[in-house]
Amino acid sequence: MLEEIDVQVQELLRTVNQRALQHLDGSSYQVDTKSSYSDLVTTIDRQNEQELDRRLREIDPGCRILSEEGFGNQQLSDLSGHVWIVDPLDGTLNFVKQHANFGVMLALYIDGRPTLGYIMDAVKQDLYHGGNGWGVFKNDQPLAAPADASLRDSLIAIGRSLVLDNVANLPQVARHASGLRMYGSAAMEMIGMLTGELGAYISYLRPWDLAPGRVLAEELGLTVKSIDDDGINVLSSNLVLVATERASQDILRLTD
Template structure:
């Protein structure tokens, strides 16, 4: 059953991405703010989410859906059964301002187990997918996993507010790395760690920001931990580290 679900969701991701790319000129959608002037939502976020949620219910009958813009199930307090976590347009500010560096993310958790995930690099039209012991793929090519680099030898991504406010000593962590990158999209930063462009990514992540990247990172044997080491719940917000084993330990040693 999971094999059929997987193939159908891959097709769904590509379909939704094609629909998204048709709107890159900015003339065919509306923009609103959420919590602040730089926390945006567009009509494309909402259209994508409605299309994804509708198709997931056909692909995986009986599933429950936690999705960012609220078109899924209203109350999800546990991960019993099949639970899909949906980010219909990650990096909305980038989508609006740059027309680049944004993605779409889905993840399936089965009875709490991180099972399948999909991250679409929208503009490059590359789909990262896998889980369930099958490995991780970029389109049809299986990823070997990144080199286990340490912090000093790695480029790392940390959310700008965490560095500016020096949360958990992360400004010092940034100085210890080869360089600091800020992409403004969990999808793109997760991809960076998966393909070895980044040695680590640290951010405060909501369920839809974390769920897919966690599945794929753990499938590759990468570190996925909360900075305070209190465990991670994909039903809540977390200050999360995704990294190679060596870079991850270097960062944790500096954030104690």
């Protein structure tokens, strides 16, 4: 049952991704701003989301959907049953300015349990997927758990405002890492965690930024925790640390 859903969702993601790629030249979509001049949405975000929402309801009848641009069930107050969390185009600024470094992400939570996660690297057309005890795959290849690197031996990614506003002593964390990277897309940064390119990722994440990567990171034995609260609330935004076990300990010593 879940296996069948999984196969169809993978196919759906590849289809939706094709549309985004067809519009990469920038001539055929429209860009609007949302909360600020750097918070963009394009007609591609909206078209992707409408197709994802429509098809998920066919693939998984009776499911509820929490999605970024507002076409899902926006009034979700609990996580009972099958809940899909949808980011139709993550890294919209990169999509518009770089024509690279953006992705499409989905997660399935069942009765609140992080169950399946999907992150599509749009330009490379690599689909990272898994969960539910099945492991994590890059397309058809199983991924090994990343090495348990320390902070000092890791490249890490931190969101811009957390560094500039000196939140939770994070500039100090950045100094202690091998290097600091900023990609501007939770999809890209979560993929960096899954492949071991990054040893830690710290950002203020909304539900659709976090849920898919959380499923996959936890499936690989990585630590995923809130650092501004007692636990992660999937329905709201969280300041989240994703890290190897060792880097997580190194970082929490500095942020305490």
